Amino acid sequence: MKISRFLTATALASAAFAFPHVASAQDTTTDSDTAAAQTGGEDEVLVTGSRIRRPNDVSPLPVTTVSTEEIFQSGRISVGDVLNDLPQLRSSLGSQNSTSGLGTRGVNFLDLRGLGRARTLVLVNGRRQVSADIINNGNAVDINTMPTDLIERIDIVTGGNSSIYGSDAIAGVVNFILKDNYEGLELHGQTGISDYGDAGNQYVSLVAGKNFADGRGNISINAEFAHQSDYYASGRRNLRQNDTFIVVDTDTASSADDVKDRVFYTDVRSTTISLGGQLGFRYANTPSAPCGVDSAGSSFTCAYLFQPNGSLVNQTGLRVGLGPNGNFVGGNGTSSREGQLVALSPDVTRYVVNVLGHFEISPAFVPFVEAKYARTEAFGSQSGPFFSQGQTLSDGIAVAGFNDRSYGSGAGVTNGVVNREAIRLDNPYLSAAARATITAQLTAAINSGVNPNTGAAFGTTAAGLANQATSLAQVAAGTYRFSLRRNYLDLGARDERITRETYRAVLGVRGDIGSDFNYEVSANYGEHKENNVITGNINRQRFLLAMDTTTNGAGQIVCRSQVDARYAGADRGGNPAQLAADIAACVPLNPFGEGNISQAAKAYLTMPTTAEGKATQFVVSGFLSGNLGSLFTLPGGAVGFSIGGEYRRETLTYDLDDLTQAGYAFYNAIPSFTSPAFEVKEAFAEISIPLVKDVFLLKELTLNASGRVADYKGGAGTVYAYSGSASWRPVNDLLLRGSYSRSVRAPYLGDVYSLPGQNFTPAPADPCSARNINTGSATRAANCATAGRPGGTSAAAGTYDFVYTSSLEIVSGGNLDLKAEKSKSLTLGGVFQPSFVPGLSVSVDYYSITVDDVITSPTVQSALNACYDAPDLNNQFCALFKRAGAGGGPRGEQEFRILEGSYQDAPRNYARFKARGIDTQIAYNKRFDWGLLSMKGVWTHVIQRDNFTDPARPNFKNVLTGELGDPSDQFNISTDIKIGKVTFGHSIRWIDKMYLNTFEDYNGVNGEPPQNPDYATLVQYPVVAYHDLRLGVEVNDKFEANFGVNNVTDKNPPYGLTGVGAGSGIYDNRGRFFYVGATAKF
Template identity: 45%
Template sequence: MSFYRNRGLRRAVALLCGVSATALSPTLLAQDQTGADKNIDEVVVTGSRIARPNLESPVPVTSVTAEEIFETGSTSVGDLLNDLPALRSTFSQSNSSRFLGTTGLNLLDLRGLGTQRTLVLVNGRRHVGADILSNAISPDTNTFPSDLIERIDVVTGGNSAVYGSDAIAGVVNFVLKKDFEGLQFRGQGGQSGESDGGNYYGSVLAGTNFMDDRGNIAINVEYAKQEPFFASDRETMARQGLFVLNQQDPVSGAGIVNGSDGIPDRGYFHDVRAVTFSNGGSILATPATTSGFAPCGRGPNLVLINPMTPALGFVNSPYSCPLLFTPTGDLVPQTGNRIGFGPNGNFDGGNGSNNREGKLLGIYPTLDRVSVNVVGNLEISEGFKPFIEAKYVQTDSTRWGGPAFFQGSTIDADRERPRFDNPYLTDANRAAINATRASAGLAALSGSTRFLLFRNLADLGGRQEDAKRETTRIVLGANGTFAENWNYEVAVNYGQFREDTLVYGNLQVQRFALAMDSVRNGAGQVVCRSQIDTDAAYSVDFLFDTDGIANNEPSEIYANSQLAGDIAACVPVNPFGEGNITDAARNYLLTDTTSVGKIDQTVFSASLSGDSSNWFSLPAGPIGVAVGFEHREDEIFFEAEELVAQGLTFYNALPLLAPPKAKVDEVFTEFRIPILRELPGFQELTLNLAGRYADYGDAYGSTGGVFAYNGSLEWAPIDSVRVRAGLARAVRAPGLSDLFSAQSQNFAQINDPCASRFIGGGTSTRVANCLAAGVPASYDHVYQATPEIRSGGNPDLNEETSDSLTLGMVWQPNFIPGFSFSADYFDIDIEDVITAPTAQQIMDACYDAPDLNNQFCGLFQRWDAAGGPAFDPGSQLTDPQAPYALVNGTLQQTLLNYASSTARGIDFELNYARDVGNLGSFSTRLVYTRLLQLDDYLDPANPNRPDQVLYELGDPKNAFNWDTDFTTGKLKFGYQMRYIGRQVINLAEEVFEVGGRPPQNEDYAVKKYYHGLFYHDVRGAFEVSEKVNFYFGVDNVADKLPPLGLTGTGAGSGIYETRGRFYYAGVKLNF
């Protein structure tokens, strides 16, 4: 059993739990205090540093208590919080693997405004961050001890004046147990209904008082394990479901569709097999013209017809003829139903690959977590109470992804495409290729001509990334009381996060390019051509080159230094057919690479709080005051081994990140001013004011000194009703990774704005600007592969600022004991948002501006009429070195203070708890969020045009949790319903009127929405004795999986459950 030695605190906790027995509570309204209740100690609530005589907060607070965490059976605090409607599932376990370096992280994202805009605290103090490559600010909530948490407070709205930078969207404060006494053991295990995705947890929590109960120390040791599962383990995920373009809705054969014409642009297919991804390798023979040849058919086998509109009798362009290499190296036609637009299109079903086989798509990563936490305090005197918080956490996480691949220009168009005289290509295959080309009206290939081959290198194994992370944090401080009602606290808070990442089987791209070019030597043996022909030597000198010409950049110098060794060790590769790459070739091509990262944070803080009662009081009471000072130092470091840093592996090039240590000094103050009290219509009227000044010096870009402030008003016209309103200015200084991240390699999907098929989609100046840039009107290039771009930080960034408004009320009627209802409106507007315009936005903004004299046109380069230096139409090298096309690696995607965001909505919360005669006790809680607006303003050419995020994947308009418990005797039963509202299939602008513009394309697909989903969870517990409690539960009873091809791994789709039905059981022992 646990005991609280502070009687007043124990009463406060009892009051909290009594009003919200099911754990998620609104900010509570003060009860009439009679008798002993008047002795309740003043407490500090999240959202303010001033102690208060009740559990009221001047800002909206939603709390999750220890009982909630225990009853849900959740072993991941982050995933539990993501079930709250106020938090977006941006980084949950199911989608933490979609970016480099984030595998296994749980990062919190209030209101969907970005993890870097949610300030996460422990006991009101900062916690060291974890996401080094993104913002280095957001802590990994996996490192927080589940059984040592007393409650979690979620505060909406800007709180920089109280807590400092980053509290743009709000604050999540983890309050740890204090004065725990006893010994508690807990063990739990669970698995999905498919007998995978296991989740196991064990915890020991021990605490004791000492020195006549003036001191307390508690230690918690936890172990948690998450087992992985893969898309191939779920029937609906094992097949790739996609929306595919409808050939019945074309624009004059141009390969694009008509919008809003009554015919769906896309149909949904359950088993899509692409022609450009194959585990054994695929080649295409694209028909020479759209009319003379159609060897592989015209038009779709499956036709979508709007029942309200007759099908169009349009003859579509012919399909190309894909041939697949079998494991034996033979060529066979790809089978299945042709879908999508020619000349490539896709197949529904058939013998192609779907990128879901085996471990090609991991849904949950593995996660092993060991944590040790210590909390202690000692009351030497009323004026001196030292305390300590310490933790060490080690997590090991592994993710699996698809293998390395090539599509003709993924690595280097001139080297990854095999020559027609490749010795591994049989005469029969050469004849089959040329026969197919002839039927398509194309000339035969011969000799050294290179041809396009698409291949997933599945026989090299999938990409596996192991991340070992260590989090250390220690807080040493003291607090105390003097002059009866004044309190102080001083503390030093040090945190370190360290990450060691190991990537298994990283493909060395320079070696791959050498191994792909093979020839028979004089003895008839197949060898690498570079070993007998010096002209075939090749170094990866294309990385970040702006003109395709050697320029002695570091990556080129390093590649050249490795060339001789790579040629000497070269082992030729047979790329034709899965399983034909030998062990020797695999060992030559693959290497295990490492990287290391570290974040250090030190915070010195001192605060003083009290009230004016020793000197004066207003008629309604004394003025509450808090003042304080903070000094913070941040330091980050990331380094990948040189092979990766210089871009010689398939893994993205990751340069060194080692900015100087940054320091910030802050001073803050807060006032609580009672205006009226216990008057008719004014049981209470209180004004709260807070301000903070932060000096960022020269280390945080152009931020300098910034000021944040809060103001709120609390009004209780009668005992049972409380109204609150608040205004706040919050700031977020750019993080060190925002400022100093080096230019690194990335890839982007781009529709060229000057291509004739896209040129009509911009402003009235786009056509003229494209011509002025030298791009002819006949240009109509489509990038077959994702172009390489550079992305990185910007040392000239300024701070972000937000203005937030909150209006709310709490109703707790005396005539319904145990009932409370709250409603809070929030409006958050952020200016100077730090974000990087996408590659698409950069290119569009260049040509959509009034002229070419703008900041965006200088961020990329194009080829001239001759194309790239290796361009050869005879060898099909058309992308990305075609005339006038984007020069690969030249587009610079840098961070800018140019965007803005707005979030508005209403949070509702209802709680009711009561005894049911002699049967037992009943409690229920509803937490509901209705978003009214969620817009980004990201268009550089039109900064006032909203990009609606509301209703898009991950951001439904409506979401709620409804939780009910019934306790009778030693038994307790619980039920939770969670609802996620509908979300649009693609973009909100296509379905809704946005910014005065009508819906842009209501016919985007046969379905407009991912339908709303209800999840149902049940749980039960049996208290054998005061010391033994057995519990069990079933989450997602209806076994719901993500809809319409989603897997939970992509952006936004993590909002859905991915494991299906999940069973768990456990036992808790108290001594």
């Protein structure tokens, strides 16, 4: 209670006194400093967003600055995590969000305004850094490579800056300014642990610097070590069980009926997977279905679980949800949160060494050097080597003389293929009791009139009745197959170990030419290397062979392919020589229960897979800057200018082992990638025109303009960027500013040159299924019929109604015809620094960003809908995929189903993004008789965040504002009180309510009514506020200790969210966290 009252009082005090920080190049920490800034000192510096030196409190662009002190006070050991907590940045890939996704563990990317990490340009001292997004063939800088204790400040500039810095600066720029003249020796250490006893971290940093030659030269070095331990949902009392919303109403896509479609349940257990094996038998939809029906009369599957010893029992618990699978609440099923199944954060170890140096031979000739080496080692486990749901691998081989009906269409259409991933009833590892139970279930389900694996009805036609009879005969003969749905954790965890190394070297020279001009020329080389090893993966071809078992003449259990050549088909047309070797070495697999897989089978099935990649960047740039005061001056002062040029060359390669490229591992078949070099030559110029100053209502009026032309080798061609801005100070206390810019983002290497490779899309809703055929345009049904849909335009029972229960395989690649993205940015705002309140600074800025010709791939769902909702089938979207003919597909696809691997996915210039909002920053620094009060706040109010990504309707907007990960309002407030040598600090991070699903569910958009206001019993996730407390003690002028507690109230992600992922990651999943640190100066 006392803590709660203290936090409330502190938060109210913070809100009463301040918000955040003024957009300036330096923090103001004393009254005298603030007064000097307000009266306009003569010192001039480079402010991020310009190459023209100007007074440090004058910036025509809104700049948020994060100081090294703020990083230190946060208690975080990753500067990327500090930045991702800012309202301006959408939670992208950070400590919590990089746990899933091949090759992304341990990275930390930034995403300004939620426009995508490729549209946020990251700089170090105003220069580019090499990309680390190798696995995605993308362009994003890993913030984990930044030297935390060597950072002087971080400037975050909103709006397009391509005219100053080149491509990618569409949402804005994040510029890391390093300490340039550090002198002394400083040792900094910190360690922390969560309230749960996990998530520990350690950090040690050494910074040393020395001036020499009477201060004309300096060399500084920084070495850092940081380690963050992994932690899992199973170790958290609030996350070890699965709490989630479950669909209970049958009209989830209809308009409001005052019946909530989803209800929140705790301790939900899966009906489609388990650790020992789960079975679900489909029955016809009748009120007398043996395992019950849902609210719409659809039958639930009869669910069974294999126990560790291989015995089979009924799955227990309260059955809820919709058929056929539904869910269980409680009971003996799996929560899918056991062990290492849900990682909340990876294990990351980081080593960073930086060297900075310069020497002034003369004021006109100052050579300088920057060098960096960063090594990151990331580790994490997730799931087992493989999880099977009966048709996960989409296997299908033709077997001469045998027409398997286990997954054949109910109407009797023959596809003549066998799915070896499914279990044959005569499997010798199956106990007699389990076999009897399964036989009885299969027989009863078939007699009810449906295929027990797919639920497809046999019907009453002659072909359907014959198919039903054949299925019963195959059950009796033991040749029928059933789906075993299982996570194979007993094959060992699928561990991913990634080692990343980043090298960067900058050599240059700068200097002043007289008192009016300065220049800089530099060469910047960066290289990022990555090695990714996944241990315990499976060889999918061997898995299919080992799953399909029988006995030989001697009664020994063997792989069926070893005794029956008809089952010796290669997976996906593999190499016959490899197939023969795999069959010869095949070790049969016992899939029933847990821990029953032999070591020999494990060795046969599992394998490490490897990937190596390298990105390089070489930049030569130079500029001349200064003012024309020696020639003429305007009433406001001398005209400033900058002119320069840049050459940039980048390469990207990514090599994978042969098995991965062939698709034998349990993930995408990923081709190796080596692109042609990316080259661009650029010229740029900037001018600042001070029109007038020191007259009534015109203390200052300055116009600024800049432009850049870039010539890309390849498809982007020649592109142009420009900007204009103005700053007006009517009185000393008030600065008004505005800017407009046109920026560009050229397609990156991966966008253009990625080779076609296997990928997967979440289960789409087939627009031609009976349940969807009448939910689209007026032409959808007719187009589906024209395309060959069984049942024509009818949605009646027995017509085509396929439902995807797992992902669809597609082929993804690059596009040689891409052009550059273009953006328009507008900012309007001002800075108020009242002389009657010394130490107070308030800035308010409006921003508006529109990105056109966005490079993105249409979702498979939107392309399918666009195909059949068009006036006819003669459109670009219908050409992207193929469907199975009357005889079914080559992998057992039923008639008319979309063929696995047929959809061709590639990026296109067709989308548009819009972002508008208001940033408010307030800072207050005041020295009193009792001590120093420092307060800072940052508040972002999002007015609009829309995506226009529907390929068939370019003006159809998808509203993201207020959805998970994109709150309408978010603010941070930090308050520090220093009394003597002791500093007390408090910070609050406040996140607004966010919709449980989409904005469109509850609000009319695009002239349409709300889509589903009855989506769930909860409309929005609640407001969440995180409170941090800290204490700093200056023992003496050489030693300082700090202590802190982050997330004091132990706030957890709400309503079953894990805090992992681009949306849910906005919440903290670490819980209450304690840390202690110390800094010693020598």
